[in-house]
Amino acid sequence: TAVGKTTLSLQLAARFKGEIISADSRLFYRGMDIGTAKPTAVEQAIAPHHLIDICDPDETLSLGAYQQMAYETIDGVLTRGHLPILVGGTGQYVMAVVQGWGIPEVPPQPALREALAALGGAELARWLAVLDPVAAERLDPRNVRRVIRALEVVLVAGRPISQLQKKSAPPYDICLVGLHREREVLYGRIDTRVDQMMAAGLLDEVIRLRAAGYGCDLPAMSGLGYRQLWQYLDGELTLAEAVERIKFETHRFVRHQANWFQRQDAAITWFDMEELGVESAVIDFVRERLEIGD
Incomplete structure (x- = not known):
């Protein structure tokens, strides 16, 4: 979260004729654009994007259903001779695909x-x-x-x-890349992004979702940014308190997210996004690991 996945994934897609497949469960929902940091129309025009805006906020997408859709999408991308690039920070969705989890x-x-x-x-x-x-x-x-x-x-x-979640490796040559930033740097990026989301109309987005009849008890509405602004609209928090809580809870989330991925798979190669030339280093690593010609 806020580490720089979107920008780097677009660079990889441009370099290797890639198509981006979302593994971020928050991006599945239509009408939830600002608070999820969904790739913009301009970004989605740079490279094909998949598994974004595939259900309404009151619908659920099980892990098993997502896994099947991801495999079908990957197969389609490969058939076109392009590189599938799975991008996201929802750990279970990423690992269900790359490790071939058996879904109960x-x-x-x-x-x-x-x-x-x-x-x-x-x-x-x-x-x-x-x-x-x-x-x-x-x-x-x-x-x-x-x-x-x-x-x-x-x-x-x-x-x-x-x-029950036994693994059966999928029939793909997989290259796992993890992106890292020092915690305080990441916190600063998160705080800036939250402020930008508010300026871009996140509160109006939540108001529209409420007006459309979506309830705060929906899993989609439990996400960072939405739950806290819902509390503001219900009079439980001031707007300033809601914004500060979004930042604080996002800080806590990224700590758990980083720890989760670091425990999950020793095959992940980590790159420090603060290093000079890291984008080129990732591109070179992917080219060498997947044996992609120039």
Whole structure:
């Protein structure tokens, strides 16, 4: 988040005839453009983009459905002789594709989810640590929706989600690139971006979504920027407090995001985005790793 993925992905796409495939769950939703830092129309015109604006805010896209769509999109890009570039910071969506996760076939259980939600975050985290300690270590306990899903799977299937998500490597030659910035630098970029989002009309975007009938209880509305401004509109926060909370919670999110990716796959090659010439270094690495000719 705010590390520079979009700019670098466009450079890679231009250099290698690439097509960009989003692995950011927030970009799936139509009408949620500013708060998700969705690539602009100009950016999307530079290279083909896929899996953006594919559902309404009140729709859900399961991890399994996304994985299937991503594989179909990758195959289409390869058929055209282009380079698929998977871009995003939603860890489970990225790794489900590149590691070939087996997705548990456990349909949603509304009554069970409601009962679990009533337990509260701390109790949910405690039960997950007992029933699926691997998932408990991997998931952010503040992400109650995913904690509930992990508990739902183990209670319905009788096996932990961490066991059911067995990996079967997809038939692609994969090059994994991670982008890094020093934490304080990243925080500064986040704060600047939040201010730019507010100036660009993020509050108006949230007002339009409310007017369209979308509720604050939707998963799409739980995202950074939307939830806090919803609280402002409900009179729970001042506007200044809402903006500061967006910044603070985004700082916390990127810490978890970085730790998650660093634990997930030793095959990720990390690049410091503050280094001079890092864009050229990434391009050279991808060319060599995938044996792409000039």
